[in-house]
Amino acid sequence: MPVKPIDHESELLAKIAGGDQYAFTVLFNHYERDVYAVGKKLTWSHDRAIEIVQEIFIKIWDNRASLITVENFGAYLNRLVKNHSLNVLKKMSRESRNNQVLQSVSTELDDSTSIQLDYNDALGVLNEALDSLTPQQRKVYILCHQQGLKYEEAAAQLNISSSTVNVHMTLALKKIRAHFAKNAVFYPLLVMMLSK
Numbered sequence: 001m002p003v004k005p006i007d008h009e010s011e012l013l014a015k016i017a018g019g020d021q022y023a024f025t026v027l028f029n030h031y032e033r034d035v036y037a038v039g040k041k042l043t044w045s046h047d048r049a050i051e052i053v054q055e056i057f058i059k060i061w062d063n064r065a066s067l068i069t070v071e072n073f074g075a076y077l078n079r080l081v082k083n084h085s086l087n088v089l090k091k092m093s094r095e096s097r098n099n100q101v102l103q104s105v106s107t108e109l110d111d112s113t114s115i116q117l118d119y120n121d122a123l124g125v126l127n128e129a130l131d132s133l134t135p136q137q138r139k140v141y142i143l144c145h146q147q148g149l150k151y152e153e154a155a156a157q158l159n160i161s162s163s164t165v166n167v168h169m170t171l172a173l174k175k176i177r178a179h180f181a182k183n184a185v186f187y188p189l190l191v192m193m194l195s196k
Contacts, residue, residue: 006030013067016060024064028057028163035081042085050151054170056084057163129179137172140165 006012006027015023035056039049059080060067070076130138136158143154144165151165158165 009073013070013073016064017067019064024057024061025161025163027060031077032057035077038081039085039088043088048088051170051173052081052085052088054166056080058167058170059084061167125180126176129176132175132179133172137168137175140168141172141176144169 012023012027016027032053035053036049039052040046043049043052056077060077067073130141133141139158140154143149143157144151149157151162151169155162155165
């Protein structure tokens, strides 16, 4: 992932290490397209590529104190993206196998009443997960995930930046996935619905 470094990048990284959110936004805006391009190339999925961008930059922000030791941010970011993308591909492979198993199980189910009950239970689990979100995370999730708005549109509607929408969406998805994982044993239909 060859990218042109930002002017005065070491100063920018030092500011981010100190918690400067504006400096982080400058870094994000400069590198986000490159990270997205690598994610899209590897996964062939717009949604997965956006998730990769979000997760990479959350990792960078969470570990910002270590940025003062980074001499070549392009190489650092390249390594981070490759390692994370490899993990995403492994996860996609596991999900694909799980989908095949779930699809074969679902074809054996012929009791539509039972399926409807499972679906209702799955929606209940989803609503519980949404209730666990902060109000801002819930708003962002509903606007982007349920109403289909782009992050820029949601940002304009909520009067916040796109990068803030990205952060809220990533945290919301992390909480929802954790809630699903906790309840997946009891709601296999939910897992099947969410992996489509």
